[in-house]
Amino acid sequence: MADLPSHHIEFRVRYGETDRMGVVYHAEYLAWCEMGRTEYIRSLGMSYAEMERRGVPLAVAEASLRYHAPAKYDDLIRVSTVLTRLGSRGLTFDYVITHAESGQRLASASTTLVALDPSGRAITIPADIRALLGGSGVR
Amino acid sequence: MADLPSHHIEFRVRYGETDRMGVVYHAEYLAWCEMGRTEYIRSLGMSYAEMERRGVPLAVAEASLRYHAPAKYDDLIRVSTVLTRLGSRGLTFDYVITHAESGQRLASASTTLVALDPSGRAITIPADIRALLGGSGVR
Amino acid sequence: MADLPSHHIEFRVRYGETDRMGVVYHAEYLAWCEMGRTEYIRSLGMSYAEMERRGVPLAVAEASLRYHAPAKYDDLIRVSTVLTRLGSRGLTFDYVITHAESGQRLASASTTLVALDPSGRAITIPADIRALLGGSGVR
Amino acid sequence: MADLPSHHIEFRVRYGETDRMGVVYHAEYLAWCEMGRTEYIRSLGMSYAEMERRGVPLAVAEASLRYHAPAKYDDLIRVSTVLTRLGSRGLTFDYVITHAESGQRLASASTTLVALDPSGRAITIPADIRALLGGSGVR
Numbered sequence: 001m002a003d004l005p006s007h008h009i010e011f012r013v014r015y016g017e018t019d020r021m022g023v024v025y026h027a028e029y030l031a032w033c034e035m036g037r038t039e040y041i042r043s044l045g046m047s048y049a050e051m052e053r054r055g056v057p058l059a060v061a062e063a064s065l066r067y068h069a070p071a072k073y074d075d076l077i078r079v080s081t082v083l084t085r086l087g088s089r090g091l092t093f094d095y096v097i098t099h100a101e102s103g104q105r106l107a108s109a110s111t112t113l114v115a116l117d118p119s120g121r122a123i124t125i126p127a128d129i130r131a132l133l134g135g136s137g138v139r
Numbered sequence: 140m141a142d143l144p145s146h147h148i149e150f151r152v153r154y155g156e157t158d159r160m161g162v163v164y165h166a167e168y169l170a171w172c173e174m175g176r177t178e179y180i181r182s183l184g185m186s187y188a189e190m191e192r193r194g195v196p197l198a199v200a201e202a203s204l205r206y207h208a209p210a211k212y213d214d215l216i217r218v219s220t221v222l223t224r225l226g227s228r229g230l231t232f233d234y235v236i237t238h239a240e241s242g243q244r245l246a247s248a249s250t251t252l253v254a255l256d257p258s259g260r261a262i263t264i265p266a267d268i269r270a271l272l273g274g275s276g277v278r
Numbered sequence: 279m280a281d282l283p284s285h286h287i288e289f290r291v292r293y294g295e296t297d298r299m300g301v302v303y304h305a306e307y308l309a310w311c312e313m314g315r316t317e318y319i320r321s322l323g324m325s326y327a328e329m330e331r332r333g334v335p336l337a338v339a340e341a342s343l344r345y346h347a348p349a350k351y352d353d354l355i356r357v358s359t360v361l362t363r364l365g366s367r368g369l370t371f372d373y374v375i376t377h378a379e380s381g382q383r384l385a386s387a388s389t390t391l392v393a394l395d396p397s398g399r400a401i402t403i404p405a406d407i408r409a410l411l412g413g414s415g416v417r
Numbered sequence: 418m419a420d421l422p423s424h425h426i427e428f429r430v431r432y433g434e435t436d437r438m439g440v441v442y443h444a445e446y447l448a449w450c451e452m453g454r455t456e457y458i459r460s461l462g463m464s465y466a467e468m469e470r471r472g473v474p475l476a477v478a479e480a481s482l483r484y485h486a487p488a489k490y491d492d493l494i495r496v497s498t499v500l501t502r503l504g505s506r507g508l509t510f511d512y513v514i515t516h517a518e519s520g521q522r523l524a525s526a527s528t529t530l531v532a533l534d535p536s537g538r539a540i541t542i543p544a545d546i547r548a549l550l551g552g553s554g555v556r
Contacts, residue, residue, distance in 0.1 A: 011289070015316070015326075016164045016309045020157035020212055026477040027155055027447035031294045034444075038293070038352070048293075049352040060443040064481040070537065073159055074316070074327040120487065150428070154455070154465075155448045165338040166308035170433045173305075177432070177491070187432075188491040199304040203342040209398065213455070213466040259348065294442045298435040298490055305433055351437055 004138055006082040007040040010100050013075045023070035030063060033095045033109050036081035040093070044135055056129055058113040061090065061122075065109040069099075076100040083138045088124050090114045091133065143277055145221040146179040149239050152214045162209035169202060172234045172248050175220035179232070183274055195268055197252040200229065200261075204248040208238075215239040222277045227263050229253045230272060282416055284360040285318040288378050291353045301348035308341060311373045311387050314359035318371070322410055334407055336391040339368065339400075343387040347377075354378040361416045366402050368392045369411060421555055423499040424457040427517050430492045440487035447480060450512045450526050453498035457510070461552055473546055475530040478507065478539075482526040486516075493517040500555045505541050507531045508550060 019025040041048045051058070071077060078100040085092035090112050097107040114122040115129070125133075158164040180187045190197070210216060217239040224231035229251055236246040253261040254268070264272075297303040319326045329336070349355060356378040363370035368390055375385040392400040393407070403411075436442040458465045468475070488494060495517040502509035507529055514524040531539040532546070542550075 012316075014309060015158055015312050016166055018159040019154055020159070020161045021474055021476070022159045025155045026480065027444045027451075030444035030447065031292060034293050038290075047352060057438055059438070059487075060484055062481075062483050063443065064479075066479050067477055070476075074325060151455075153448060154451050160335055160337070165341065166305045166312075169305035169308065170431060173432050177429075186491060196299055198299070198348075199345060201342075201344050202304065203340075205340050206338060209337075213464060293436055294444055296437040297432055298437065298439045300437045303433045 004082050004084065006080045007036070007043050008078055008080050009036055009039045010076060010078050011035070013071055013073050013077060015073055018073050021070075023072055026065070026067060029065055029067075029097060029107050029109060030111075032077065032079050032097060033063075033081070033093070033111055036079035036095050037093045037111070040081040040083065041133075044132055046132055051129060054126075054129075055118065056126055057116050058091075059116050059120075060111050061114045062112040063109065064111075065107060067107050068105050071097075071099070071106050077106070083133060084110075085112075086125075086130065086133050086138045088130075089122060091125070143221050143223065145219045146175070146182050147217055147219050148175055148178050149215060149217050150174070152210055152212050152216060154212055157212050160209075162211055165204070165206060168204055168206075168236060168246050168248060169250075171216065171218050171236060172202075172220070172232070172250055175218035175234050176232045176250070179220040179222065180272075183271055185271055190268060193265075193268075194257065195265055196255050197230075198255050198259075199250050200253045201251040202248065203250075204246060206246050207244050210236075210238070210245050216245070222272060223249075224251075225264075225269065225272050225277045227269075228261060230264070282360050282362065284358045285314070285321050286356055286358050287314055287317045288354060288356050289313070291349055291351050291355060293351055296351050299348075301350055304343070304345060307343055307345075307375060307385050307387060308389075310355065310357050310375060311341075311359070311371070311389055314357035314373055315371045315389070318359040318361065319411075322413055324410055329407060332404075332407075333396065334404055335394050336369075337394050337398075338389050339392045340390040341387065342389075343385060345385050346383050349375075349377070349384050355384070361411060362388075363390075364403075364408065364411050364416045366408075367400060369403070421499050421501065423497045424453070424460050425495055425497050426453055426456045427493060427495050428452070430488055430490050430494060432490055435490050438487075440489055443482070443484060446482055446484075446514060446524050446526060447528075449494065449496050449514060450480075450498070450510070450528055453496035453512050454510045454528070457498040457500065458550075461549055463549055468546060471543075471546075472535065473543055474533050475508075476533050476537075477528050478531045479529040480526065481528075482524060484524050485522050488514075488516070488523050494523070500550060501527075502529075503542075503547065503550050503555045505547075506539060508542070 017028045095109040115125045156167045234248040295306045373387040434445045497513045512526040
């Protein structure tokens with residue numbers, strides 16, 4: 001993974017993302033991962049919105065998260081995304097979520113996605129999408 | 140409004156609906172109103188999901204809310220919904236949100252919805268939908 | 279309102295903010311308004327997080343929204359925020375939400391907030407907070 | 418796991434939980450798991466809200482999810498929760514999420530929680546909480 005290119009985004013924690021424990025609710029991190037891979041894909045030259053218009057939606061098939069330290073309201077968050085596996089029928093992104101200013105690691109996560117046909121069945125990832133994503137050097 | 144039938148739902152506040160102030164985040168109440176009118180429509184004999192399948196999605200055009208007292212985690216919430224206006228091109232639901240056990244009023248709200256055609260333009264509400272909703276006695 | 283300073287933020291629509299109608303779910307706009315006023319307050323020289331630490335949380339007491347056109351996934355959104363009223367016990371922000379690239383108006387909204395004491399009762403807004411917010415020229 | 422008691426909840430998918438793909442957004446399932454374990458704990462004789470008031474908040478340290486089939490708007494969902502591990506410093510809940518009417522499996526998930534002290538550090542789970550949770554027969 002060290003040799004693969006990663007992509008970074010930064011944004012501030014929204015008030016509504018926190019819960020009564022005073023920290024970010026754990027489910028919000030999955031939305032942050034989605035934001036990270038959206039911008040990762042855009043950085044390769046095609047928006048995910050365009051991939052959907054071409055009829056290749058990617059659905060999350062598996063997700064795993066480890067929470068190391070809490071994110072708090074108004075914190076500046078950094079999500080680093082890397083495509084770590086590109087198979088014929090699925091692809092895996094790994095994420096590291098840190099406090100942008102201190103560099104403290106807040107969470108790490110991984111999601112595996114599959115391409116769907118219009119009826120919602122998993123299909124082989126089309127060649128042009130594979131070529132696009134493969135531009136990152138992943139295999 | 141006193142003479143119009145209302146419909147009630149009850150549910151518990153979810154942890155993720157709270158924010159760091161220790162109370163329910165104000166935007167969540169709009170989702171609760173949506174739950175209220177969904178069950179109101181179902182009580183008239185057709186689910187909103189079925190209305191959408193028939194090609195008559197209803198979009199929220201206006202919303203207003205007044206917050207009287209905070210809802211808290213695990214509170215049992217009651218949403219009372221009433222259809223207060225049924226025009227040719229729009230309809231208005233009013234909501235009262237209370238603490239189910241104490242009866243304390245937490246919020247009151249109103250939303251106006253319009254029917255859309257497939258291209259997203261506001262249309263006259265189809266006669267069968269009007270007849271269904273008119274069964275509540277509203278005008 | 280024309281003479282009062284406004285503050286602008288821009289961000290992209292997240293996937294999870296959309297609903298099955300293919301557009302942004304109407305409750306999400308309230309969170310966008312919150313983001314707008316957070317940055318508005320920061321632009322005056324104090325973060326809202328700092329205001330909370332000083333013991334002056336602001337709670338939304340009223341909100342109203344008009345939806346003009348739908349926001350879609352990945353759209354670049356612009357929220358313009360202006361403080362339009364600063365009373366002794368409450369303050370009102372108005373918002374215009376537009377499509378950042380086309381300038382199309384998507385929604386307009388207004389929220390009235392009140393300052394709370396630790397027990398959750400509405401209090402007079404402390405003088406230093408009033409002075410800070412009054413720096414915008416509002417009355 | 419077969420011998421351990423499980424607890425079931427049922428509820429309908431909310432409109433705002435769906436995304437533009439027409440199905441429930443993947444992050445929402447974590448909130449459903451939270452609802453499942455909240456009611457599981459209540460069924461043992463103490464609400465999670467009461468556990469927090471006693472100063473023993475439980476924070477999610479790890480989560481994993483597998484998505485088998487999509488949940489759709491207005492579907493009746495069933496979440497079955499079982500406590501599968503109760504250690505001195507952490508506990509693990511497993512979840513199976515199904516379509517309540519057809520029994521179709523939609524997702525399976527697991528979350529590991531840790532008890533926190535007021536400063537947010539992981540602590541040994543207090544004896545009375547362990548005794549309460551151990552009433553389920555888990556070890």
